Amino acid sequence: MAEKKFNALPGFGLTMGFTLFYLSALVIIPIGGLVVRTLGISWSEFWHLATTERALAAYKLTFGASLVAALANAIFGTLLAWVLTRYDFPGRRFIDAMVDFPFALPTAVAGLTLANLFAANGWLGKWLVPMGIKGAFTPLGVMIALTFVGMPFVVRTLQPVLENFEREVEEAAATLGAGRLRTFVTIIAPTLLPPVITGFALAFARAIGEYGSIVFISGNLPFKTEIAPQLIVMRLEEYDYAGAIALAVVLLIFSFALLAVINVLEQWASKFIKG
Amino acid sequence: MAGIAKQKLGAGYAKSQRGTEESPLAKWTLITIAMLFCLVFLLLPLANVFVQALSKGWSVYVQSLTHPDSWAAIKLTLLVAAIAVPLNVIFGLAASWAIAKFEFRGKALLITLIDLPFSVSPVVAGLMFVVLFGLQGYLGSWLQEHDIKIIFAVPGIVLATVFITFPFVARELIPIMQATGTDQEQAALTLGANGWQTFWHVTLPSVKWGLVYGIILCNARAMGEFGAVSVVSGHITGETDTMPLRVEKLYNEYQGEAAFAIASLLALLALVTLGIKTYLEWRQHREYELAQQSAAAESSDTFLESKSKNE
Numbered sequence: 001m002a003e004k005k006f007n008a009l010p011g012f013g014l015t016m017g018f019t020l021f022y023l024s025a026l027v028i029i030p031i032g033g034l035v036v037r038t039l040g041i042s043w044s045e046f047w048h049l050a051t052t053e054r055a056l057a058a059y060k061l062t063f064g065a066s067l068v069a070a071l072a073n074a075i076f077g078t079l080l081a082w083v084l085t086r087y088d089f090p091g092r093r094f095i096d097a098m099v100d101f102p103f104a105l106p107t108a109v110a111g112l113t114l115a116n117l118f119a120a121n122g123w124l125g126k127w128l129v130p131m132g133i134k135g136a137f138t139p140l141g142v143m144i145a146l147t148f149v150g151m152p153f154v155v156r157t158l159q160p161v162l163e164n165f166e167r168e169v170e171e172a173a174a175t176l177g178a179g180r181l182r183t184f185v186t187i188i189a190p191t192l193l194p195p196v197i198t199g200f201a202l203a204f205a206r207a208i209g210e211y212g213s214i215v216f217i218s219g220n221l222p223f224k225t226e227i228a229p230q231l232i233v234m235r236l237e238e239y240d241y242a243g244a245i246a247l248a249v250v251l252l253i254f255s256f257a258l259l260a261v262i263n264v265l266e267q268w269a270s271k272f273i274k275g
Numbered sequence: 276m277a278g279i280a281k282q283k284l285g286a287g288y289a290k291s292q293r294g295t296e297e298s299p300l301a302k303w304t305l306i307t308i309a310m311l312f313c314l315v316f317l318l319l320p321l322a323n324v325f326v327q328a329l330s331k332g333w334s335v336y337v338q339s340l341t342h343p344d345s346w347a348a349i350k351l352t353l354l355v356a357a358i359a360v361p362l363n364v365i366f367g368l369a370a371s372w373a374i375a376k377f378e379f380r381g382k383a384l385l386i387t388l389i390d391l392p393f394s395v396s397p398v399v400a401g402l403m404f405v406v407l408f409g410l411q412g413y414l415g416s417w418l419q420e421h422d423i424k425i426i427f428a429v430p431g432i433v434l435a436t437v438f439i440t441f442p443f444v445a446r447e448l449i450p451i452m453q454a455t456g457t458d459q460e461q462a463a464l465t466l467g468a469n470g471w472q473t474f475w476h477v478t479l480p481s482v483k484w485g486l487v488y489g490i491i492l493c494n495a496r497a498m499g500e501f502g503a504v505s506v507v508s509g510h511i512t513g514e515t516d517t518m519p520l521r522v523e524k525l526y527n528e529y530q531g532e533a534a535f536a537i538a539s540l541l542a543l544l545a546l547v548t549l550g551i552k553t554y555l556e557w558r559q560h561r562e563y564e565l566a567q568q569s570a571a572a573e574s575s576d577t578f579l580e581s582k583s584k585n586e
Contacts, residue, residue: 026437028388113538
């Protein structure tokens, strides 16, 4: 009977029709087109194209650097979320607003300015390069760019959890004689774990597909600093469609698998908050 | 009355919180590490953009921006955003109306599909349109026969941008429309308004801030998109270079100041976007607090009323 009530509103046919049309034209057909095109490549050829040595090196860097960047974000993001919700200090509101800056800044600008900062004559490179830390045109540069790009995820998934955290539980622990560190490890950390893992997965997923910021800072050396999306672009520039498509499908499958994992993680995290 | 009592309680409560707070040393160490991280990964990259852009002085800066090829890139970026954003706004309004105001099977699947472009790598997104419309693509030879250019031309850039920014408006509007429900629309219809009137005068005002939020995020991404646009643009100087692509080209040509000059405009766009976003969030937070206060006041009123009745 509930459906009767909803039917009083007009426009379902029009809006639903337009939604499905627009979604099909711009999302489903393009993705489907890529998948169908892949089916035209024989399995052995696909395997060959997707696992060339250069491709394997690119996957290794893409996944390795994304993992390191997501881990760095998990650690520093947790710290930052904690500091922003628990302490009051000058500039707190400003920093809180600035956390979203990597989302708002075009990736090309991020890559440009980071490459410049860590170059031998840049503000940071000036000090770091003599110490042997080269941030530009190295795998480390890729990690730096990916850390920048993924920075807001952990902070923003963790902040609401910390804000709603019941201080009474901590008080109880303190009353029962637990030290601050013990309270953190046994009481606070377990609650923070699900959102931190969710934020980690989101940052990781974002890093896997990232291209714009890397182009500037990595130098794009095959086998050394070339990431998978960059190799796709190279293949396209060589008019090697099959090669580009094979790599793209590998990335696509991985992204969708990660999306499914993130959905499960988010459900788990939200259960944790309610429970 | 209740409020004052609570505040007094709160004051005493704050004093007795020592057991649940870190020592000042630990606290300031944590703050320092977090701020150093922000310095390296937020503030220095931002400041660097503007310092490098102006490193050769104001006149060089203005010259870099008014260079015909850079000017063409700026105009193209504005044009692409002016097409892509309204398209996604219309889609976002239609999709959220259908999803939030009606019940149907497969709703969860539909929402997942709308969010899908967020998890596709920009480069892969660009490749999809090359596969459809490129010379070796499905429609390539047909398009060539009819002399229609999509890839390596403006339509391809628009398509790639629409794909990348597809979910922004819809995903802001769906939860807001779901939360407001359909009661107000039902009331408007009962009072004789037609569908469009209901939408314009009832639904749209109730979601207007969420809509603005979605539009500014969509716009920032549309103007700043690099990967997907890079694949379909063809990098024809003065014709298919958007601002981010122009930044890359100048960087590769060792024209650092000019690259940073255009980058500074994009960074400014990011700052404005962030400013509006922060304002909207602050506004929403305040509205929520006011609503809670008035709800609290109402409940205490009814409490007093019932008390006086009992007396």
